[in-house]
Amino acid sequence: MEIIDTFWFSGETQMGIVIIKNQIGELKAYLGTASGADEKTDSEYIADNGVRLHKETLESIIKKLEGK
Numbered sequence: 001m002e003i004i005d006t007f008w009f010s011g012e013t014q015m016g017i018v019i020i021k022n023q024i025g026e027l028k029a030y031l032g033t034a035s036g037a038d039e040k041t042d043s044e045y046i047a048d049n050g051v052r053l054h055k056e057t058l059e060s061i062i063k064k065l066e067g068k
Contacts, residue, residue: 001022002020003020003043004020004021004027006018006019006039006042006046014033014035014036015031015032015034016031016032016033016034016043016046017029017053018030018032018046018050020047029052029053029055030046030047030051030053031050031051032045032051033046
């Protein structure tokens with residue numbers, strides 16, 4: 001697994017979306033919370049333990065934000 005990028009959202013907890021490339025080259029996204037220890041450790045934790053975020057879900061959210 002290779003971490004491609006991480007998007008952080010901070011408030012009372014640290015939340016992130018981690019984009020990874022798996023062993024067969026597929027790109028996948030995971031959503032989760034982390035301890036705030038350091039970016040590398042937190043990104044790895046979300047990639048390993050986060051909830052899968054499907055592309056279709058993101059597309060649906062964008063459509064709703066665009067009023068469609």
